Structure formats: structure tokens, C-alpha cells
Amino acid sequence: MSEIAGFCDQSKLQKVRVDLKERGYDIEIGVGNLVHLGPLMTSFAQARHVVLLTDGNVAPLYADSIAGHLAAYDLTVDMIILEPGEESKSVAAAECLWERLLEIGTDRQSIVMAVGGGVVGDLAGFVAATYSRGLRFFQVPTTLLAQVDSSVGGKVGVNLASGKNMVGAFHQPLGVLIDTQTLDTLDDAQYLAGLGEVLKYGVSLDASLFELLEANVEPLRRRDHRLLTDIIARCCRIKADIVEQDERETTGLRAKLNYGHTFAHAYETLAGYGTLLHGLAVAIGLVDAAKLARELGRVDDDFVKRQIELNRQFGLPVRFDGIDPDQVIGFMLRDKKVVGGTLRFVLPTEIGQCELVGDIASETVKQVWVCE
Numbered sequence: 001m002s003e004i005a006g007f008c009d010q011s012k013l014q015k016v017r018v019d020l021k022e023r024g025y026d027i028e029i030g031v032g033n034l035v036h037l038g039p040l041m042t043s044f045a046q047a048r049h050v051v052l053l054t055d056g057n058v059a060p061l062y063a064d065s066i067a068g069h070l071a072a073y074d075l076t077v078d079m080i081i082l083e084p085g086e087e088s089k090s091v092a093a094a095e096c097l098w099e100r101l102l103e104i105g106t107d108r109q110s111i112v113m114a115v116g117g118g119v120v121g122d123l124a125g126f127v128a129a130t131y132s133r134g135l136r137f138f139q140v141p142t143t144l145l146a147q148v149d150s151s152v153g154g155k156v157g158v159n160l161a162s163g164k165n166m167v168g169a170f171h172q173p174l175g176v177l178i179d180t181q182t183l184d185t186l187d188d189a190q191y192l193a194g195l196g197e198v199l200k201y202g203v204s205l206d207a208s209l210f211e212l213l214e215a216n217v218e219p220l221r222r223r224d225h226r227l228l229t230d231i232i233a234r235c236c237r238i239k240a241d242i243v244e245q246d247e248r249e250t251t252g253l254r255a256k257l258n259y260g261h262t263f264a265h266a267y268e269t270l271a272g273y274g275t276l277l278h279g280l281a282v283a284i285g286l287v288d289a290a291k292l293a294r295e296l297g298r299v300d301d302d303f304v305k306r307q308i309e310l311n312r313q314f315g316l317p318v319r320f321d322g323i324d325p326d327q328v329i330g331f332m333l334r335d336k337k338v339v340g341g342t343l344r345f346v347l348p349t350e351i352g353q354c355e356l357v358g359d360i361a362s363e364t365v366k367q368v369w370v371c372e
């Protein structure tokens with residue numbers, strides 16, 4: 001109980017509404033606000049049973065105390081602890097969870113709560129979307145990457161051996177609660193990986209955010225809570241605006257959130273799941289998307305240099321070494337943005353602006369791996 005019995009600073013609390021009519025929900029961002037979980041869960045109709053999904057790293061840090069806190073609000077809590085890591089985001093793990101939900105008597109009034117990073121959230125959401133044709137779902141993301149991206153917008157799913165996130169659904173949560181204090185226990189690599197996604201929002205969608213990041217490298221590196229609360233809220237607002245307009249990624253707008261990701265997904269698959277953290281792969285993908293845009297005459301050399309410089313200041317990687325170009329192109333051709341067998345990329349026109357560009361020749365993409 002101790003971690004969440006602490007003080008919640010109400011002055012730092014922020015709310016972002018994802019307005020999707022009957023599927024709409026709030027994202028609450030704060031410092032020490034895990035204490036709000038009990039009242040929030042009991043505010044949902046017929047909330048009696050919570051299936052809390054977490055992993056072996058997060059259980060002792062937060063999930064055990066959250067389970068105790070929810071029980072104090074007369075909720076029955078069943079906790080399921082997954083193996084940490086990307087390997088758990090599999091069809092086999094989903095099947096185990098479906099069986100387990102049946103064993104513990106989960107019904108349509110149960111709420112699945114994900115407490116952890118992107119793997120836990122994506123898997124828990126997928127299981128919630130599919131078990132009994134759909135259960136309610138709540139997200140408590142505890143990594144920066146999950147807080148700014150994967151917990152928001154309802155994309156849930158699992159990986160196939162040959163393709164990341166290839167099986168999944170759109171299943172919006174009932175709500176998201178983000179406590180920036182949970183970032184204190186994140187290891188440096190995981191925290192940096194989250195910053196990779198934060199940089200993505202700035203460079204592709206919000207020039208003033210990019211400038212704010214350039215001006216605040218040091219406080220962000222030391223995980224300043226107040227700044228993080230503002231930046232996370234800002235990223236969530238950008239994402240909510242897009243998801244409200246293109247929930248199921250049909251118009252090309254939501255695809256913009258995948259800036260840098262065509263490169264990143266290929267590198268993650270190439271490295272082997274779990275070997276290269278998603279956000280670090282995204283950080284490299286941001287540099288490579290900038291280089292590809294430069295190759296196509298869409299941005300100048302300064303754009304690429306500014307991206308590389310910001311990555312370096314944060315300690316983020318700028319390249320993926322030892323590439324076999326044909327193999328990477330092979331992985332890219334399995335990307336969900338591929339249409340009619342041709343490569344499409346989200347590419348910038350200036351800092352804070354990007355668009356989906358089709359019909360890009362593989363030979364042009366390969367230039368990215370030979371130029372500086």
C-alpha cells in the first residue's frame with residue numbers, strides 16, 4: 001500500500017479528454033495520483049471485479065499496492081503476472097490469459113486493468129477486446145512510452161514472429177491514469193525509449209513542442225515531474241486530437257503517429273523482439289525518415305542535423321548498424337502502411353509537419369543507409 005498512500009499534488013493534475021462519443025474517456029495525468037484509482041473504478045457502472053494484469057517487474061513496485069488499494073474500495077481483484085518483455089506479446093500468451101480469465105470466473109461486468117508498459121497494455125487490451133467478445137478495459141501505464149503513446153487511442157494487439165503488432169483490434173479503454181512518479185523507477189534505457197516517442201510528436205506534429213524539448217534537455221534528463229506532466233499531457237492531447245478524427249486509421253491522419261515507425265519496426269524485427277527497445281528504434285527511425293525526406297527533396301540538410309543533434313543531446317541512438325538493405329526492405333514490405341506492394345512512409349515537410357507519402361522506390365530508401 002505504501003507507494004500509493006502518498007500525497008497527490010492537485011495543482012499538477014491535468015486531464016485530457018479523448019472525445020469519441022460513447023467510447024470517449026479521460027486521461028488523468030498527475031504526480032502521486034494513483035490514489036485516485038479506487039474512487040475512479042467504483043464510479044464505473046457495476047464495477048465489482050478487476051482483473052489486474054501486470055508483469056514481474058511492475059508487480060512489486062506498483063501493482064501489489066494498487067491491488068491492495070482497490071480491495072479497500074470493495075473491489076474483488078484477481079492479479080495476473082506476466083513475464084516481463086516483448087516475448088509476452090504473443091498469441092500463446094493471449095491464449096493462456098483467455099484460459100485464466102475463464103478459470104477465475106471473469107464475466108461481462110469485469111474490468112481488465114493493465115498496470116505496466118506497452119507490452120502489458122497491448123496484450124491486456126487485446127485479451128479484453130476478444131474475451132467474451134469484449135470486456136471493459138482500463139490503462140495505468142507506468143513507462144513513459146506507454147504514457148505518451150500506447151495507452152492512448154485503443155490500439156491493442158500481439159506480435160507474430162515475422163511482424164510486430166500484426167494481430168489486434170481497436171478497443172478503447174474506459175480511461176487512462178498516469179502518475180509521473182512511476183517514472184522514477186524506470187531504468188535509463190526504458191526512460192530514453194519513451195523520450196524517443198516524445199521527440200516523434202515534436203518533430204512530426206508540433207514545432208513548439210520540438211523547441212520546448214530542445215530548450216529543456218537537462219530537466220527532462222533528470223525527470224522533472226512538473227515538466228513531464230506538462231509534456232505527457234501535451235503528447236496525449238496531440239494523439240487524442242488525431243484519434244478523434246481518425247480512430248481506425250482509415251484517412252491517413254492517424255498514420256502520422258507512426259512517423260519513423262516503418263524504419264523502427266523493421267529494425268526491431270531484425271534485432272529480434274525485445275533486443276532493441278521500441279522507443280530507441282523509433283529514435284533511429286526519426287533520423288532515417290528525415291534522411292529519406294531529404295533524399296526526396298522534402299527537407300533540407302539542417303532538418304536532418306537538428307534531429308541528429310537532439311537525439312545526441314538526449315543520449316538517443318542515431319543509426320542502426322550492420323544492415324542488410326534487402327532484408328530491411330523485406331520487413332518494410334510487411335508494414336501495415338504498404339498498399340498494393342509499394343512502400344509508403346510518413347515524411348516531414350518542416351519541423352512539426354508531416355504527411356503520408358506513397359510510391360517510394362526501394363532504391364531511394366536504401367540511400368538512407370549509405371548517407372550521413
Ligand code: GLY
Nearest residue numbers: 153155254257258
Ligand atoms: N502508436 C500509433 C497509434 O496509436 O496510432
